[in-house]
Amino acid sequence: MIFRIFEKKELKNLFEILAAHNKVVGPVEIGKDKQCNPIYAFTEVSDFNSIKLDYTTTKLPAKRYFLPFHEDLSTFRIKDNNWQKTIDYNADRPLIFFGLHPCDINALNKLDKVLLHSVFPMPYYVAKRKNMFIIGIDCVPQPFCFCRSMGSDTALHGFDMFITNLGTRYFVEILTDTAYNFLKNIKTEEPKEKDHILYMKSAAERNKKFTAKVDTTDLAKILDMEFQSDVWKQWGDKCLACGTCANVCPTCYCYGVEETVDINLKSARKTKMLHSCNLIDFAEVAGGHNFRPERHSRLKYRYYHKHRGFVEAFEESLCVGCGRCGESCLAGIKVPEVIASVRGGKKR
Ligand code: SF4
Ligand code: SF4
Structure with missing residues (x-):
């Protein structure tokens, strides 16, 4: 890891160098909610000024750029009485993420374990993932963020460079040669001891703003013991599937x-x-049998995949604590409350 520091105005220069030949995706404001708070989304950007680096959690994650909701795996066409098969990985242009929060970087790291580093990598994901350059940025904690409980409030890898706002300058952590070479095009300097102290102070200030919590102590074991608990039925009755x-x-x-x-x-x-494991046909198989016809069994499956099965496979949860699911759920089902009720704490 190499550290540098640079004046904020230099970031625009870096953007222009990157955007000259690459597709750049960054957080932009797309409207206001009923309380007049800005709504943010990741979108392709060509103007540095449209990027909102002090953005709060986007409604949708960045995954549509590497795991689209719909993607053609192959197309077939008859030509001269023969089938022609075409495969397009849709990864022809490098993709630059300009300002991903630590939770979203950690989410990518978790997806990588399944789709990139597993015995059967998904080539469509691999092609896009290997053609990416990621600039991380420190976040603005929201009342619903419990990433600190999930160990996802900081990113140790999964980015090329990570910038932290120190007021008039950015402190930058550099992880890859590509980032190092790009940064040669702007004016940076070696951080001094006072800059490291400022960085630590800024992290401490940010950490104070995380208020939502999930107690993950022995959670996988507790889930084993509470598999038949009535709380799953109670949450399932609320779920709209x-x-x-x-x-x-x-x-x-x-x-x-x-x-x-x-x-x-x-x-x-x-x-x-x-797909979504909460949808009624998620576990339906040929012949019409449905292994999870009840809402509560599907909702329970989602929690067991995230907090039990993935932990057994990879020693970590498949949840980064971004809080998006709870904020979007029309039934008001939020991970911290579900986990607390399973642990025997706050009941719904
Ligand atoms: S968003 Fe809420 S209501 Fe919809 S499937 Fe998920 S938990 Fe159920
Ligand atoms: S389960 Fe909810 S809180 Fe956890 S990563 Fe997914 S959207 Fe974020």
């Missing part, structure tokens, strides 16, 4: 594959679509 929680989750990756043949029988496509 809408699937929104998975759509907004930066770490949900389950998908289904659909094959469609055009009406002229001359072309066809195989499409991957992200």
Whole structure:
């Protein structure tokens, strides 16, 4: 890890160098909610001034850029009485993420464990992931963020460079050669001891703002013991089975594959679509049998995948504590409350 520091105005120069030949995605304001708070989204940007680096959590995560909701895996066409198969990984241009928060970087790191580093990597994800450059940025904690409980409030890897706002300057942590070489194009300097102290103070100030918490002590074991608990039925009765929680989750990756043949029988496509384990047909198999027909069994499955199965496989939870699912759930189902009720604490 190499550390540098640079004046804020230099970031615009860096953006212009990066945007000259690459697709850049950053957080922008797309409107206001009913309380007049800004709503942010990740979108392609060409103007540095449209990026809001002091943004709060976006409604949707950045995953649509590397794990799209719909993606054609292959297309088929009849030509000269032969089938032609085409595969497009949709990763022809490098993608620069300009300002990802630690929780979203950690979400990518978790997805990598399944889709990049597993025995069967997903080539569509791998192609996009390897063509990415990530600039992380420190976040503005919100009342619903419990990332600190999940160990996702700081990112140790999964980025090329990470900038922290120190007032008039940015402190930058550099992890890759690519970032180091890009930074040669702007004016940076070696941080002094006082800059390191300022960095630590800024982290301490930020940490004070995390208020939501989840007690993860022995959680996987507790889930084993509470598998038959009535609390799952109580939460399941509230759940609308809408699937929104998975759509907004930066770490949900389950998908289904659909094959469609055009009406002229001359072309066809195989499409991957992200699924949600809370939807009624998630565990339905050929012949019509549904392994989880009740809402509570599907909601429970989601929690056991995140906080039990993934922990057994990878020694960590599949939840980064971004709080997006709870903020988007029309039934008001929030991870900290569900976990507290399972632990025998606050009942709903
Ligand atoms: S968003 Fe809420 S209501 Fe919808 S499926 Fe998820 S938990 Fe159920
Ligand atoms: S389960 Fe909810 S809080 Fe956890 S990563 Fe997904 S959206 Fe964020």
